[in-house]
Each structure stands twice: as C-alpha cells, then as structure tokens.
Amino acid sequence: VSRARAVLDIRPSKHSLQAIIALPVQHETRLIGVLWLGYSKPHIFSKSESDLLMTLAGQAAVAVANSRLFEASEGGRQQLDAILTATPDAIIVTDPRLRLVLVNPAAEDIFDLQGKEIVGRRINEIIHQPQLAVALHSSDERRSSHEIKLPDGRTFSGSTSSISRQDGSIIGRLAVLRDVTEFKELDQQKTDAIEAVSNDLKGPLALMQGYSTMLPMVGKLNNRQSEFAEKIAAGVEQMSNLIEDVLDLHRIESDVGSSMQDLDMGEIVQNQIEDIKPIAVSRGIQLVCSVGHSIELISGDASMLGRAIRHLLDNSLRYTSSGGTVQVNVQMIKSEVEISVADDGIGISRADQDRLFEKFYRVYGQQDTDSSGSGLGLSFVKSIAERHGGRVWLDSQLGQGSTFYFALPTNNN
Ligand code: ADP
Numbered sequence: 010v011s012r013a014r015a016v017l018d019i020r021p022s023k024h025s026l027q028a029i030i031a032l033p034v035q036h037e038t039r040l041i042g043v044l045w046l047g048y049s050k051p052h053i054f055s056k057s058e059s060d061l062l063m064t065l066a067g068q069a070a071v072a073v074a075n076s077r078l079f080e081a082s083e084g085g086r087q088q089l090d091a092i093l094t095a096t097p098d099a100i101i102v103t104d105p106r107l108r109l110v111l112v113n114p115a116a117e118d119i120f121d122l123q124g125k126e127i128v129g130r131r132i133n134e135i136i137h138q139p140q141l142a143v144a145l146h147s148s149d150e151r152r153s154s155h156e157i158k159l160p161d162g163r164t165f166s167g168s169t170s171s172i173s174r175q176d177g178s179i180i181g182r183l184a185v186l187r188d189v190t191e192f193k194e195l196d197q198q199k200t201d202a203i204e205a206v207s208n209d210l211k212g213p214l215a216l217m218q219g220y221s222t223m224l225p226m227v228g229k230l231n232n233r234q235s236e237f238a239e240k241i242a243a244g245v246e247q248m249s250n251l252i253e254d255v256l257d258l259h260r261i262e263s264d265v266g267s268s269m270q271d272l273d274m275g276e277i278v279q280n281q282i283e284d285i286k287p288i289a290v291s292r293g294i295q296l297v298c299s300v301g302h303s304i305e306l307i308s309g310d311a312s313m314l315g316r317a318i319r320h321l322l323d324n325s326l327r328y329t330s331s332g333g334t335v336q337v338n339v340q341m342i343k344s345e346v347e348i349s350v351a352d353d354g355i356g357i358s359r360a361d362q363d364r365l366f367e368k369f370y371r372v373y374g375q376q377d378t379d380s381s382g383s384g385l386g387l388s389f390v391k392s393i394a395e396r397h398g399g400r401v402w403l404d405s406q407l408g409q410g411s412t413f414y415f416a417l418p419t420n421n422n
Contacts, residue, residue: 028052030059032066036074044069099165099186102172105179107132107145119159119186140398143418144169145182146343155400156189163190197262199368204259207252214252218245254385258368261313261392271420272309274346275300275339281318282337285326293331296322301340305419309397314417317393320386321350321413328411329354345399345416353410362405366391390415 031045044066054062093100099116103109109127117123120136127135133142144155144167157165165186172181221242224230230238282298289296325335329352336351357365361372371384387401390413394401398418405411 025049028054030054030062032059032062034066034070034073036070041070041073097188099184101132101136101141101145101184101186103132103145103182103184105181107142107182109135110181116186119163119165141167141184141186143344145184156395157186163188164193165189196368200255200259200262203255203368207255210248210252214245214249218242218249221245251383251385254383254389258385258389258392261389261396268310269308270311271306272311272314273304274307274314274348274417275304277311277315278318278337278339278348281315281322285319285322289326289335292326292329294326294329295334296326296337297334298337299339301338304339304341304346305421307346307397307417308420309417313393313396317390317415318348318350320390321348321415324386325350325352325354325411325413328352333410341419342416344421345418347414347416349412349414351410351412356407356409357403357405357411358407362403365403366401 026047027050028048029045031043033040034042034044044062046062093111093113096113097115099119100111100113101109101116102111108129108131112120112122112127120138122135125135132145133139136142138157138159140155140157144157155167155169157167159165166189167184167186169182169184171179172183173179221238224238225235279298279300282296286296322335322337329335333353336349338347338349338351340347357372361370364370365372366387368388369384370387391401394415394417399416401413401415403411403413
C-alpha cells in the first residue's frame with residue numbers, strides 16, 4: 010500500500026481512498042506486478058471478495074505471460090522470416106508426406122510460385138521437378154545432396170535433410186537449393202580446354218613412347234642408359250594414362266558411346282570385388298562384401314558403372330594400410346540401390362571432403378605416398394553417377410577411415 014501510494018499519487022481529495030487491497034500478479038514464481046483495488050469509503054474486504062480478486066490477479070498474470078511469450082515468438086518468427094527472405098538460396102519445407110509447409114521468396118522465384126496457394130499441396134503438384142521430390146523422399150533421416158537441372162538450363166545443387174523433434178520423430182523435410190550454374194559452366198570450360206590440350210599432346214607422346222622403346226633396338230645400351238630409357242618410358246606412360254583419363258571424363262560428360270541396359274548392381278560389384286581381391290590380399294587388407302536381398306534392377310552402362318565401383322575400391326585399398334578392412338555393401342534404400350565402400354584407412358578432413366569430387370583435386374600432403382593418381386578419379390565417379398540419375402557422397406573422419414556412397418535410382422522409380 011505504501012508503494013502504491015508513492016507511485017499512484019494518492020493525495021487526500023474528495024476521492025481519497027478509504028480502503029485498499031493489493032494482490033501480487035504472479036506467474037509461476039515470477040512477480041509480474043500488483044493488482045490493487047481502492048474504495049472511497051471505508052470497507053472491510055470479505056474472504057469471497059479477496060478470493061475473486063486473487064482469481065482475477067491469477068488470470069491477469071497468465072494473460073501477461075502469454076502476451077510476453079507471443080511477443081518473443083513473434084520476434085523470432087519475424088527474424089526467421091527476414092533471414093528466409095534475404096537468403097539467395099531457395100528453401101522448401103514440407104511435412105513428412107511431402108506437402109508444402111513453407112517456401113521462401115527465392116524458391117518462389119525459381120519455380121514461378123508467386124501468388125499461388127501452395128501450403129498443404131503436394132510438392133509434385135506444384136513443383137514439376139521429379140528429382141526434387143525423389144531427393145526429399147529418398148534419403149529420410151540422413152542429409153544428402155543432389156544436382157537438379159531446370160528446363161531453362163540452370164543447375165542447382167540441392168541438399169535435403171529431415172527436420173526432427175528432440176525425441177527424434179520426424180516432423181518434416183527441408184530442401185536448400187543453391188544455384189551452381191556458373192560453377193558447372195566453368196567446370197565444362199575446364200574440361201573443354203583440357204580436352205583440347207590432351208588431344209594435342211597425344212601425338213608427341215606416342216612419338217616419345219615409340220622412340221624410347223626403340224632405343225635398345227638401335228644399339229646396345231649400358232645399364233644406366235637402359236635404366237634412364239625405362240624411366241622415360243614409365244613417365245610417358247603415366248602421362249598417356251592421365252590423358253586417357255581426361256578424355257574418358259570428357260566422353261562420360263558428353264555421354265558418348267554409353268549403352269544402357271538393365272543391370273544388377275550386386276553382380277557388377279561382386280565382379281569388381283573378384284578382380285581386385287588379389288591386390289587386397291597382396292596389401293594385407295581384408296575385403297568384405299555383402300549384397301542385400303531383392304536388389305532391384307537399374308538401367309545403366311555396365312562398363313561405366315564397373316569403372317566407377319572399381320575406382321572407389323582402388324581408392325579404399327590405396328588409402329588403407331596393411332591390416333585394415335574394406336567393407337562393401339549393396340542394399341536397397343527406399344527407391345535407390347546404394348553401394349557403400351567403407352575403409353578404416355587414413356580418412357579425409359572436413360575441408361578436403363567438400364572439394365574431393367572436383368576435377369584434379371588431390372589431398373595436399375598425400376602425394377608423397379602415392380604419385381600415380383591424377384585427382385580425376387572421383388570426378389569420374391560423380392559424373393558416372395549423375396549420368397545415371399544417381400549421386401555420390403561420403404562420410405569420413407581424418408585418421409578413422411572413409412565411407413563412399415554411390416546410389417542409383419531403380420528402374421521402377
Ligand atoms: P586420385 O586419382 O588422386 O586418387 P581421386 O579423385 O580418386 O584421385 O581422389 C582424390 C583424392 O581423394 C585423393 O588424392 C585422396 O587424397 C583422396 N581419397 C580418395 N579416396 C580416399 C579414401 N578412401 N581414403 C582417403 N582419401 C581418399
């Protein structure tokens with residue numbers, strides 16, 4: 010009462026207070042304020058009056074707490090809204106059954122959705138991008154990335170993941186699409202330039218190879234001379250292989266000479282395992298393969314897919330030391346055949362993982378242990394997967410090993 014007097018300037022006047030009751034307005038243990046009631050006549054407050062006032066004070070406390078909560082959540086919502094509006098990446102959120110929940114302005118722009126009623130509609134009805142629906146559908150809890158090509162020629166790199174509650178239950182799916190058209194074009198220019206140079210180099214290299222093998226035929230070479238001639242021939246061969254790799258990559262990217270047929274990936278993987286087993290044995294690495302049940306057929310080019318798998322196996326053996334294990338699995342995950350090649354070798358740092366599938370990218374510092382690679386292998390694997398509507402990604406930790414995944418959509422997709 011004394012504080013109320015101080016605050017409210019209750020001076021003796023004709024309305025001066027003769028009776029006053031004050032009650033705490035309290036939410037849980039926090040005091041929010043005070044509710045007071047004054048009478049201009051003397052008054053004794055009965056129990057029922059004070060009970061009623063207590064109830065009112067309780068309700069006022071709940072109302073104040075709710076409005077503060079609303080203010081806080083509205084602030085958070087506006088902040089999120091500002092972020093979603095400002096980001097140039099397209100963001101799409103669906104519920105677990107792929108009905109649209111939220112689309113930011115960048116996504117509206119890309120898929121021409123301005124002013125359309127979209128919330129609650131299935132993504133397939135609104136966005137005619139089967140790859141996006143497959144991406145959102147296929148990889149349930151895990152994070153995965155996909156390349157999405159639009160009819161207007163733009164290419165987006167989309168990463169999808171699940172939105173889950175604290176108890177782990179999934180409440181939706183999220184797709185973030187980034188425009189990588191420029192990078193794709195640069196990549197293509199890089200390939201074109203390298204292809205042109207490679208073709209030009211083929212002739213002189215063949216000449217060098219021919220003459221270095223003919224050297225011993227034109228006169229007897231001493232030991233050092235034949236050692237040097239062998240080194241030259243080995244160097245020339247390495248260069249020729251590199252050039253063949255570059256030209257192969259160009260062929261794959263321009264889809265030259267591919268012949269599609271129905272294929273059993275389990276069989277292709279097992280054939281590659283049989284071929285590579287002697288190398289694993291000679292390096293003291295245990296190579297284990299498990300093929301799951303009912304692996305559906307995919308449509309693809311057997312020799313290209315064989316090469317992709319072979320390259321992943323080669324790498325896993327190359328970067329694993331003796332006594333290690335390489336585990337290969339083929340399994341159906343939703344509508345994809347997923348091949349994983351897991352090693353317990355040297356692993357790859359997070360920074361390198363992001364660039365690993367780029368052309369010519371090699372991990373710095375490993376070249377001394379192995380100089381035969383060109384850094385083209387994984388871009389081969391990626392191009393082959395993409396040619397087949399599939400994708401590649403990896404999980405790795407430096408020093409603990411790596412798992413490469415290669416997933417292809419099945420024919421029934
Ligand atoms: P390369 O022909 O040099 O092997 P790749 O494109 O196949 O080229 O691989 C690029 C780089 O990725 C390699 O130089 C290597 O450092 C790293 N790498 C690939 N596979 C593995 C693996 N299983 N474990 C560790 N590092 C790997």
